[in-house]
Amino acid sequence: MTTTSLAKAARPGAERAAAGRGPWRYFLRHRAFYIMLAPGLLYFLVFKYLPLTGSFIAFQDFNIFKGFSGSEWVGLKWFRQLFQYPNFGRLIENTLIISLYQIVFAFPLPILLALMLNEVRQMAYKRIVQTVLYLPHFLSWTIVFGLSYMLLSPTNGLFASIFSGMGAEGGILQQSEYFRPIIIISGIWKEMGWNAIIFIAALAGISPSLYEAAKMDGANRWKQFLHISLPGLLPAIMILLLLKIGHILDSGFEQIYQFLTPAAFETGDVLDTYTYRVGILQGQYSITTAIGLFKSVIGFVLLVIANRVSRWTTGEGIY
Amino acid sequence: MKAAYKKRLAVLCIAALTITGTACGDGGGSKANNGETPAANASSHASDNKASAEPASISLFVSNNAEQIPPGKSMDLATVKHLAGKTNTELDITFLPHENYMEQLRLKFAGGDIPDVHMVWGIENSELVTNDLALDLKPYLEKHGQHLLKEIPQSAWDAVTLNGQILAIPQVAQGNAPAERVIYVRKDWLDKLGLAVPKTSDEFLDMLRAFRDKDPNGNGKQDEIPFSSREKFEWMDNVLGMYGVNLDSNTVSDGKVMPGFVTPNMKQSLGLVRTMYEEKLIDPEFLTNSRAVWDQKIKSDLVGSWNHVVLGVWDSWQKEMSTLLADKKPNVVAIPTPKGAGYEGDVGRVEKSVLKTFVVKKDAANPEAIVRMFDWLVTEEGQLFADLGIEGETFTKAGEQLTYNADADKDLKWRQAVFTLHGFNEAAQKVKINNEEAFNKLMATIETSRSEGIDNPTAGMAPSPAMTQNAELSFKGSLFQEAAAKIVLGEKSLDYFDEFVASWKKQGGEQAIEEMTAWYNENRK
Numbered sequence: 001m002t003t004t005s006l007a008k009a010a011r012p013g014a015e016r017a018a019a020g021r022g023p024w025r026y027f028l029r030h031r032a033f034y035i036m037l038a039p040g041l042l043y044f045l046v047f048k049y050l051p052l053t054g055s056f057i058a059f060q061d062f063n064i065f066k067g068f069s070g071s072e073w074v075g076l077k078w079f080r081q082l083f084q085y086p087n088f089g090r091l092i093e094n095t096l097i098i099s100l101y102q103i104v105f106a107f108p109l110p111i112l113l114a115l116m117l118n119e120v121r122q123m124a125y126k127r128i129v130q131t132v133l134y135l136p137h138f139l140s141w142t143i144v145f146g147l148s149y150m151l152l153s154p155t156n157g158l159f160a161s162i163f164s165g166m167g168a169e170g171g172i173l174q175q176s177e178y179f180r181p182i183i184i185i186s187g188i189w190k191e192m193g194w195n196a197i198i199f200i201a202a203l204a205g206i207s208p209s210l211y212e213a214a215k216m217d218g219a220n221r222w223k224q225f226l227h228i229s230l231p232g233l234l235p236a237i238m239i240l241l242l243l244k245i246g247h248i249l250d251s252g253f254e255q256i257y258q259f260l261t262p263a264a265f266e267t268g269d270v271l272d273t274y275t276y277r278v279g280i281l282q283g284q285y286s287i288t289t290a291i292g293l294f295k296s297v298i299g300f301v302l303l304v305i306a307n308r309v310s311r312w313t314t315g316e317g318i319y
Numbered sequence: 320m321k322a323a324y325k326k327r328l329a330v331l332c333i334a335a336l337t338i339t340g341t342a343c344g345d346g347g348g349s350k351a352n353n354g355e356t357p358a359a360n361a362s363s364h365a366s367d368n369k370a371s372a373e374p375a376s377i378s379l380f381v382s383n384n385a386e387q388i389p390p391g392k393s394m395d396l397a398t399v400k401h402l403a404g405k406t407n408t409e410l411d412i413t414f415l416p417h418e419n420y421m422e423q424l425r426l427k428f429a430g431g432d433i434p435d436v437h438m439v440w441g442i443e444n445s446e447l448v449t450n451d452l453a454l455d456l457k458p459y460l461e462k463h464g465q466h467l468l469k470e471i472p473q474s475a476w477d478a479v480t481l482n483g484q485i486l487a488i489p490q491v492a493q494g495n496a497p498a499e500r501v502i503y504v505r506k507d508w509l510d511k512l513g514l515a516v517p518k519t520s521d522e523f524l525d526m527l528r529a530f531r532d533k534d535p536n537g538n539g540k541q542d543e544i545p546f547s548s549r550e551k552f553e554w555m556d557n558v559l560g561m562y563g564v565n566l567d568s569n570t571v572s573d574g575k576v577m578p579g580f581v582t583p584n585m586k587q588s589l590g591l592v593r594t595m596y597e598e599k600l601i602d603p604e605f606l607t608n609s610r611a612v613w614d615q616k617i618k619s620d621l622v623g624s625w626n627h628v629v630l631g632v633w634d635s636w637q638k639e640m641s642t643l644l645a646d647k648k649p650n651v652v653a654i655p656t657p658k659g660a661g662y663e664g665d666v667g668r669v670e671k672s673v674l675k676t677f678v679v680k681k682d683a684a685n686p687e688a689i690v691r692m693f694d695w696l697v698t699e700e701g702q703l704f705a706d707l708g709i710e711g712e713t714f715t716k717a718g719e720q721l722t723y724n725a726d727a728d729k730d731l732k733w734r735q736a737v738f739t740l741h742g743f744n745e746a747a748q749k750v751k752i753n754n755e756e757a758f759n760k761l762m763a764t765i766e767t768s769r770s771e772g773i774d775n776p777t778a779g780m781a782p783s784p785a786m787t788q789n790a791e792l793s794f795k796g797s798l799f800q801e802a803a804a805k806i807v808l809g810e811k812s813l814d815y816f817d818e819f820v821a822s823w824k825k826q827g828g829e830q831a832i833e834e835m836t837a838w839y840n841e842n843r844k
Contacts, residue, residue, distance in 0.1 A: 064429045065450045081789065086826065087797070149612075154603055155544070174606050174808070261550065261606045262800035263808055269797060277797065278790040283425040283446060287788075 058290035064283075078290035087269070095270040098180060098251040103244055106188050111237060113192060114199030115229060119221070130200070133193030144190055145258040148182065149173065179264040187255060199236055206232040238316035246303035249295040271295065375688030376409040378434040379677075380424060383414035384736035398730045401709050402738065405700075406692040408685075414733075435683040438675055442479050442487045443781040445678045454679040455484035459690040464488075467690070470697040470741055474672040478778040481842070487676035488693045491742035493630045494765040497670035498772030501653035501764060502557045503636065504624045508535035516654050520561045520591055523657045527600040530623035536647070546595060547602035547622045549613050551795060552803055554626050555605075558595075559588040560667045560773060561659035566794040568669035569777045569835065576777060576835040579669075580794045580803075581823055586816040587659060593807045606804060620644050629653070632764040633757045653764040656771055667771035672778055696740045705739040706747035714750070723750040776843060783834035785827045792831055798823050 027034060058078060060071040082088060113133065120126040136144070151158045152173050172178040210228050219227065253272035260268050271291060279288030311317040393399045393412035403410045413434065415423040421444060424437060428446055439445045447453040460468055471491055479487040492499055509516070509526070512533050517523040527545035529535075536543055548555040556565045564570065564579030572582065579585060595601040602608060602616070616622050618640055627636070632653060640649040656667040679689055695701045707714040707721070713728040714721060725731075743765070752758045786792045794800070802819035805811040824832075 063450065064446070065452060085791070086822070149607070155542075155616075174604070262552075262797070262804035263606055265797050265801045265804075274797075277795070280425075281422065281795070282787055282790040283429070284788060284790070285429070 055289060055293055057286055058293045060286055062286040062289075064285070074286075078287045079294065081287065082291060082294065085274075090266070091269060091271050091274050094267060095249055095251050095272075098183060098256070098268075098270060099248045101180060101184050102187065102251070103241070103248075105184050106191070107241065107244060109188055109192050110195035111199050111233065113196040114203060115225065115233070117196070117200060118203045118229060119225070130193065130196075134197065135193070136190045137194035139190065141190075141254045141258045144186055144255075148186055148259070152182075173259070174261055174263045176264045176267045179259065179268040183252075183256060183259060183268070186259075187252065195240075198240065199233060202233055202236040203229060234314065235316050238310055238314060239318050242303060242306050242310060242318050245306045246299045248302055249298055372407060374403065374407050374409045375685035376411065377436060377683075377685060377689055377692065378411040378413070380413050380415055380427065380434045380437040381737050382417045382420045382438060384733055385417040386733035386736060388414045388733050396730070397709065397712075398734050402692070402696075402704065405704070406688070406695045408688055408692050410692075412737075414737075433680055435685070436677050436679050436689055438677055439487075440675045441671075441673065442481070442676050442678060442779055445487070445676075447678055447680055448481070448486050449781045452681050453486045454681045454683060454686055455486065456488065456679060456686070456690060457483075457485045459686050460485060463687055463690045464694045466694045466697045467740075472672075474778075478672045479676050481779060481781075487678045488690070488740070489673035490675045490677075490740045492671055492674050493628070493739075493742065494761075494768070495742035496629050496765050496768040497672045497775075498668040498768050499671055499674065500554075500556050500626055500628055500668040501632075501768050502624060502626055502656060503632070503651050504654050505535070505622075506650040506652040507648055508623050510650075511535050511537075517657045518655075519657050520659045523561070524591075524594065524598075524600065527595065527624065528598065531598075531600060535623065536620045542621060544602045544616060544622045545600045546624045547608065547613055547616055548605045548626060549608045549610065550606055551800065552606075554613070555592065556668050557626050557656045557666075558592065559585070560656055560669075561591065562587045562662050563659075563664045563666060563773055564588060565669040565773065568773050568775065569780075571776050571839070574836070575832055576839045577832045578794065579773075580799050581820045581828065584662070586813065587662065589803055589806050589816060590813050591659065593809065593813060596807050597809060618643050620647060620649070629764050629768045630761070633752055633761050637757060637760060652760070653767045655767055665771070665773045667773060668768075670772040670775045670778075672775070693740060696738055702741050702744045703747055705735055705741070706744055706751055708734065719746075721746060721750045723753065725751075725753070777835065777839060780835065780838050780842070783831045783838070785831040785834055789827050792823065792827055798826070 054068075057068065057071070059073060059075060060068075061074045061077070062068075062071045085091075117126055117130060120129070139147075149157070173182070206228060210232075211224055214224050214228060249271055251270045251272065253270075253276065256268060256270055257273055257276065260273055275288055275291045278284060279291065307317045307319065389396055393410055393414075394403065399410050399412060402408075411434075415427075421439070424439070425446065427433070433447070437445070437447070442448045442453075445453065456464075467488065471489060472495075474497070475489040475491050476485065479485060479489045504516070504526075508530060512529050512535055514526055514529055515522075517526045530543050530545040531541070534541065534543070546555075546558070548558075552566060559565055559579075562584040564582055564584045566580055568579035569576055570579050570582050570584070592601065596603075596605075602613075602622075604612075608616075613625075617625055617636075632651060636651045637649070640651060658666055677693065679686060683689060696705060703710070703714070703716070703721075707723050708728045708730065710716060713731075714723045716722075748761065749758050752761065782793075790796050791798050798819065802811075802815060806813055806815055820828075
């Protein structure tokens with residue numbers, strides 16, 4: 001709500017600015033906006049751009065006591081170690097499959113939820129449903145794992161008797177076949193309501209006059225949904241989808257780490273858990289950085305391609 | 320129309336970025352507040368004859384040992400203040416969480432936050448030691464550490480000595496029992512079923528089978544878990560130890576040093592665990608059990624046997640189970656580790672001559688004061704402090720007679736975990752337990768542990784470079800964990816173990832063996 005009014009307030013200023021002379025006057029006139037922008041810019045500069053310069057330790061045998069200047073240069077050693085890791089193929093496969101499942105199954109649900117909530121006319125009911133659905137977002141993954149355990153444990157789980165028929169001796173939490181579904185389902189349960197917020201906001205931003213006009217023209221609820229709500233939501237959907245594709249090699253470390261057991265490595269060991277095991281736990285910062293760099297490059301390339309495709313097909317893009 | 324579209328887009332973009340931004344932002348975890356305490360305001364408590372000198376500031380990082388430690392500055396804690404007063408020091412202690420202590424320590428170091436003294440469980444785990452930044456304490460010990468040198472046995476000093484330099488102050492194994500873990504059994508279950516203490520792995524299996532079938536907890540349901548352990552194949556050391564290997568043991572064979580988990584003995588051990596899983600003799604959830612879940616199962620009268628530390632026999636096992644299961648009259652006893660079928664040799668837990676070590680950094684400001692402080696902790700007075708607290712407040716001493724007031728001693732758990740350096744003070748333990756039967760039980764458990772144990776040829780060895788650079792090679796890496804899980808769960812045959820060893824060697828294990836052998840030949844042979 002406040003964002004739309006802000007955008008409106010900005011408009012007259014923007015028109016006047018076009019008439020102004022020189023960037024400095026423009027800046028002065030809109031100083032309030034620039035001041036408000038500063039913390040955000042600073043955040044990205046300090047926490048996102050500055051650390052980028054540290055990436056070169058991926059090419060060093062970095063030792064915290066020797067520092068940037070004292071550590072030995074080792075070229076592509078860490079990248080070689082990563083690519084020559086015998087299970088590297090499996091890591092990539094698991095990462096991609098879990099991400100893909102997330103895009104196919106988990107991504108559309110918040111959109112659906114937002115659209116459905118948008119059709120609810122009873123405001124109180126809508127608010128309650130929305131609140132209840134986004135509350136799990138505030139639970140940590142440790143707690144969500146605890147809950148899943150209480151449901152699925154073979155010795156004292158609520159669903160134990162159902163699953164014991166499925167031939168899962170040690171409980172389905174220890175079975176590699178069920179690992180991915182559990183990750184996806186628990187992910188949906190935890191994040192669906194929260195992720196719907198952005199879509200609900202986007203729907204609220206659609207001008208009511210469009211609906212009124214449609215009604216005048218005799219469009220029913222379904223037609224209104226099809227020709228107003230859905231197109232109105234498309235930019236938001238595309239942006240979030242593109243961002244998700246850029247993060248395709250991040251499959252949610254905290255969640256997977258909680259659920260992963262050695263028996264499920266085959267389907268659940270992803271790049272992030274590997275990084276944690278070989279990098280963070282051992283204090284091997286160079287290989288951690290190398291993997292991060294590798295992930296970023298892949299993510300960047302994918303993002304560029306996806307953006308092209310999106311602009312070409314739907315006309316939407318993030319830049 | 321188009322412009323409005325763009326604007327909405329921009330708003331959405333910002334919203335999306337804000338959300339992802341905050342999501343990234345809260346991943347950083349909590350930051351402990353361990354800024355340097357100004358040394359100005361606490362010099363008034365120096366009480367002994369060195370009082371004329373200013374108290375020496377010492378900063379320490381230790382584990383909180385999974386205990387609740389009152390918040391605030393460490394010098395505000397009565398216990399720490401007492402120690403500081405006795406040793407004329409100003410102690411700035413940071414308690415890092417026990418569960419991920421090593422990780423937190425690494426992060427602190429990476430952030431340039433290096434205290435004068437830090438605790439690690441073995442010097443091989445300290446980055447200061449591996450980077451040659453730890454102080455050689457030998458000269459200081461000779462001058463200021465006479466009690467330490469006298470009280471702590473040579474085997475413990477050996478474990479912290481590299482190239483003739485003493486790189487840490489060791490805490491002796493608890494109870495002076497280096498094989499610090501034993502198998503616990505519910506003796507009341509054994510008695511109820513008329514079973515004898517098992518002496519071989521076959522008898523051990525028979526005992527577990529009886530636990531499974533004969534309803535020893537008497538609730539009419541077949542819900543007993545004959546043996547339970549925890550995730551990552553941990554806390555089954557003595558079961559693996561029936562064939563003379565542990566996850567973290569090293570073995571010398573044919574003049575080569577290699578990790579226990581790639582030796583043929585481990586294959587036999589895994590075969591045993593595989594049988595246990597097949598016959599439902601081990602907790603089906605042994606791959607996921609967290610400490611809390613495992614603890615809960617044992618204390619709810621479900622588990623017949625488990626593996627734990629020697630000094631746990633009274634507090635917490637027997638003590639808490641006697642309260643929780645009062646009507647069952649539980650009786651927890653340690654049994655000597657049974658011998659694996661067809662195996663001759665040492666059994667049990669790999670011997671750890673030190674429980675933990677305190678490493679001092681090379682440029683510490685007051686090395687003499689540091690050594691003096693630790694030295695005080697092993698004097699008779701210091702031992703009583705670690706075990707019983709502050710004289711006059713939590714215990715009193717009349718001649719040789721000690722009286723201990725357990726109710727007044729709120730700091731007991733973390734104080735003894737952090738500050739105990741000595742192995743065992745019989746008199747203090749006796750009044751602390753204050754129960755003849757329990758004390759005898761503790762002594763019996765210590766006796767059991769002392770009479771067994773696997774030789775540790777590489778105590779004090781830093782992890783080989785091959786293993787640090789490729790963590791997949793350690794027993795915590797996916798190579799071993801996955802192979803072991805598949806074998807035990809029956810997805811792969813036992814002979815898959817040989818495939819695992821071959822692939823482990825190929826991926827850098829061979830090099831690790833060479834490095835370990837070289838170190839051994841140079842330092843320990």
